[in-house]
Amino acid sequence: MEDLDNDNKKVKVEVRNLVKVFGSKPEKAVELLKEGKSKAEILDATQQNVALNNVSFDVYEGEIFVLMGLSGCGKSTLLRCLNRLVEPTSGSILVDGDDIPKMNEEELLNFRRHRIGMVFQSFALLPHRTILDNVAFPLEVQGMPQEDRHKKAGEAIELVGLAGYENSLPSELSGGMQQRVGLARALAGDNDILLMDEAFSALDPLIRREMQDELLDLQERVNKTIIFVSHDLDEALKLGDRIALMKDGTVVQVGTAEDILTNPETKYVEKFVEDVDMAKVLSARDVMKRPEPLVSINSGPNNALHLMEEFGISSVFAVAKHRKYEGLILVDDATEAKKKGLGLETIIKKDIPTVTPDTPVTEIIPLVADSGIPIPVIDDEGKVKGIIIKGSVLAALSRMEV
């Protein structure tokens, strides 16, 4: 991990003593907070819900800062305070020296238009607009003429690798592609700060990891200040230059992934991260790779051999319609079958071990360790969801042991 020399970094966002209380009489709750009462005591006494309790931290320019915690810990509320989708009750948020909670309506509008962008968990694309017009939305709101905003939106679409889909509707795109659109929309306005609220949580695991890699690639090029909310420790460790671990509306620890793993400051952090180096936390879906290649059971040995040659492997999984798992074809058997002119169903091996997406990695390790062949991941409906090879398990485990 690169050494972050914090003294040389410019502070982009400075959050000090931020408090958010949901309820009709927040002043009372704030007073009790000052007296040192806990969140639960205040809820009992006043019916006021303390969502953020005296939160302070800095975010440096050009880093990915992850707000991490279990659901209900206040991380999404905190993120929304930064662009005042949620009005903070007290405290200050300085962005390049400007205090966000003190801004009047017009200043806030300009801040949101030109300095901060947001990516949402549910993608939140406008269903009636094309991809191009979705991405151009922030520019349209600024009053940019159509030609200019389409040009800029086109560039942002290209940046996230969706060129060619400009005129599609959101409903025609897969989840991963939709979130790229969400990302392009947040990038279109050239705003310095990007808020990402559980941006990849709604995606399936394979796509999620792909998107995480792409965000890191993209960040190399655009160098934004990204504040990323996540409940997934794996994601936080992978993306975050620094991580703030939250619990019950407070920030428990801020530090690099390494700090948090090696020097947990409280019992809570310790408990949170102690699972990390255990293969138990991971299941098959976290370590599987795309089910490629697959050969149709109805095609012939020629096709199977061709696929194996193309992918440089010595076996290939055979499937029926809708990716229903059938069995494994080995290269030697396929060559034999080709000579004798037999079909694939005669040489298929059905007795190899399979796992479900929820099988823990601890159970998978012995399977991959003593057999040279890959293991198919089969879901409840009998479909092939992914393939596990020895390398991908080891890679996943080593990634966890930062």
Add this chain to the structure above:
Amino acid sequence: MADQSYAIFPKIPVGEAVEYIVDWIDTYFGWLLDAISFILDIFVSVIQDVLLFIPSFIIILILAAAGWYVTDRDWKMPVLIAAGLLLVQNLRLWPEAMETLALVISSAFVALVIAIPLGIAASRSDTVDRLLRPMLDFMQTMPSFVYLIPAVIFFGLGNVPGMIATVIFAMPPAIRLTNLGIRQIPKELNEVADSFGATPNQKLVKVQLPVALPTIMAGINQCIMLALSMTVIASMIGAGGLGLNVLIGIQRVDIGMGFEAGLAIVIIAIILDRLSQNVVKSTGQ
């Protein structure tokens, strides 16, 4: 013997109070009522004259083409529309049908001009919503005939009081569904508008109305259908059109006449419903 024990309390003069209020409005706001009456009369007459001026086969062609267009070039809809309208024409009910259509179009238009802004206001403010809700309940549960009485008192007999009663009767679903449509928009879509710095008006025009459009269109469809059903009832206070033929049929116990007019109303109802419903579908995508 009937139980008369409640008679020890004097009757609360609800009816008298309403009469008094109506009199008062009539005396002091007569000029306003006259102005409204004048404008609405011109509005409905112009539409009626235009519909009657255009040769019937051209109207049939236009409506059939509209059916073809909204169903995404399906041939069944225009054929059914044309067949229905030709039947109306054959029954010698064309002028009455156009008169009814003019009343429906003008009433629904006025109702929507009032209802959609009210629905938007209700979606933005919980207070407006709370105030409006009991009024809408009242408007929807009150027997529709009751609207006819004040309409007659304020506007006399004819098409205008019929329109007024129709407007009141047809408004509630459009208000409710506009309100509902906007309130149902996912929270994150509203946040998109806010987080990128949209003004409240930009948010309404660029996000809320387009996203809520399918629901709002369903409200418009309901509004049109209720307007049609009310224009028929409004014939009791002198509104013209097919409803009048039904009324005469009832009064003379002339089954044939009543049935023919009723059939024509059904045909128009189906055409209006299918056209507006398919607009809903095509805007929903």
